[in-house]
Amino acid sequence: MQLNDSNKMKACFMGLGYIGLPTAIIAAENNVQVLGVDINPEIVEIINQGKIHIVEPGLEDLCKKVVADGSLVAATKPQDSDVYVIVVPTPFKGDHEPDISFVDAATRAVLPYLKKGDLYIIESTSPVGTTEKMAELIFSARPELKDELYIAYCPERVLPGNVIYELVHNDRVIGGINPESTEKATAFYSSFVKGDLHGTNARTAEMCKLTENSSRDVQIAFANELSLICDKADVNVWELIELANRHPRVNILQPGCGVGGHCIAVDPWFIVSEYPAEANIIASARKINNYKAFWCAEKTQNAMLQFQLQHGREPKVALMGLAFKPDIDDLRESPAKYIAQKIMQSSNSDGMMIVEPNVESHNIFKLTNYQEAYDQADIVVFLVAHKEFKTLVQDNDDKIILDFCGVKR
Numbered sequence: 001m002q003l004n005d006s007n008k009m010k011a012c013f014m015g016l017g018y019i020g021l022p023t024a025i026i027a028a029e030n031n032v033q034v035l036g037v038d039i040n041p042e043i044v045e046i047i048n049q050g051k052i053h054i055v056e057p058g059l060e061d062l063c064k065k066v067v068a069d070g071s072l073v074a075a076t077k078p079q080d081s082d083v084y085v086i087v088v089p090t091p092f093k094g095d096h097e098p099d100i101s102f103v104d105a106a107t108r109a110v111l112p113y114l115k116k117g118d119l120y121i122i123e124s125t126s127p128v129g130t131t132e133k134m135a136e137l138i139f140s141a142r143p144e145l146k147d148e149l150y151i152a153y154c155p156e157r158v159l160p161g162n163v164i165y166e167l168v169h170n171d172r173v174i175g176g177i178n179p180e181s182t183e184k185a186t187a188f189y190s191s192f193v194k195g196d197l198h199g200t201n202a203r204t205a206e207m208c209k210l211t212e213n214s215s216r217d218v219q220i221a222f223a224n225e226l227s228l229i230c231d232k233a234d235v236n237v238w239e240l241i242e243l244a245n246r247h248p249r250v251n252i253l254q255p256g257c258g259v260g261g262h263c264i265a266v267d268p269w270f271i272v273s274e275y276p277a278e279a280n281i282i283a284s285a286r287k288i289n290n291y292k293a294f295w296c297a298e299k300t301q302n303a304m305l306q307f308q309l310q311h312g313r314e315p316k317v318a319l320m321g322l323a324f325k326p327d328i329d330d331l332r333e334s335p336a337k338y339i340a341q342k343i344m345q346s347s348n349s350d351g352m353m354i355v356e357p358n359v360e361s362h363n364i365f366k367l368t369n370y371q372e373a374y375d376q377a378d379i380v381v382f383l384v385a386h387k388e389f390k391t392l393v394q395d396n397d398d399k400i401i402l403d404f405c406g407v408k409r
Helices: 020-029 041-048 059-068 101-113 130-141 163-169 179-189 202-233 237-244 267-274 280-311 335-345 370-376
Strands: 009-014 032-037 072-075 083-086 119-122 150-153 172-176 197-201 317-320 352-355 379-382 400-403
Touching: 009 020, 009 101, 020 032, 020 059, 020 072, 020 163, 041 059, 041 072, 059 072, 059 163, 083 101, 101 119, 101 130, 119 130, 119 179, 130 150, 130 202, 150 179, 150 202, 172 179, 172 202, 179 197, 197 202, 202 237, 202 267, 202 280, 267 280, 280 317, 280 335, 280 379, 280 400, 317 335, 317 370, 335 352, 352 370
Parallel strands: 009 032, 009 083, 032 072, 083 119, 119 150, 172 197, 317 352, 317 379, 379 400
Antiparallel strands: 150 172
């Protein structure tokens, strides 16, 4: 499918995942002619039907609207555009080293289409210096575009479940490889962002994204470490945090079973990998949050063993939640998924029930309805505080409840 002939600005979004698709849809709704590119033809087909392949409240209605009026078209390959936005994953390799191969591949894919005056933007979370690397790649392949192209970095900062609002209303940090690029990218985002747009250089914008998520990781690590201490001290961590937060200058976050998602669980490693001697607190926070998932699995296994010794049979166990946070379907880097896998590897799978109300099916886990799993279980393990779970626990229930995410608080 071709982009409509119009006087609209044409933008090509490379990547239609949890960030790329919503951003493409919002841009299309704001008088930008959008081509959304994804290497998965099934995703392209779904979007061109006006549907979406992710869970995000309100997004499908917007998708249907912009596809119907021709403002958004999905394809497997880029086309000539005015703006190219790279919104692909940036995972890490085995030793927690950042992998920018998807950014590299997406950049190479748009190389033949770039022309004088075009704007190239990376939104993918990236190590410091990535934007400059991609600029070098572009200019080495297309030397005639040197000083003729605008190149910038602009990270997203949205919360799954509230993406539509936050894409529009959150402030954005925009860093170009030169002031002209910053100005050009700022003008593009001003077409659909109502939040303030803060200009800087590319390296600072890249570090800003990593800093934001590393800060969150450190704060969560404090809460998770506190939960480990409180377990040994026989103190209710939820009550403790609520009372401590009554102090006017204390704001402790809530503990959980670890940290997941493609941002907070990944981005701090980008800093640690590049600056291992300096990033001590950041590295420690990562280790604490990873250990919390291991601790939750071990705690569950011990409860199962104790039940078997007391009752002479293996317990029926309901593992409640697989997503990395409440009320979404995103399982990337999910500590709950790790816990479920670890427990199932060392247990009788016949007695295990896996629950994730936001996912219809899973290629590894056989999913069970949350009410059915709760009713049948001897041990209920709350891994994610989905809204469906909040009313399950009754005071007179004869069950062992392991609440790692504050469902009962």
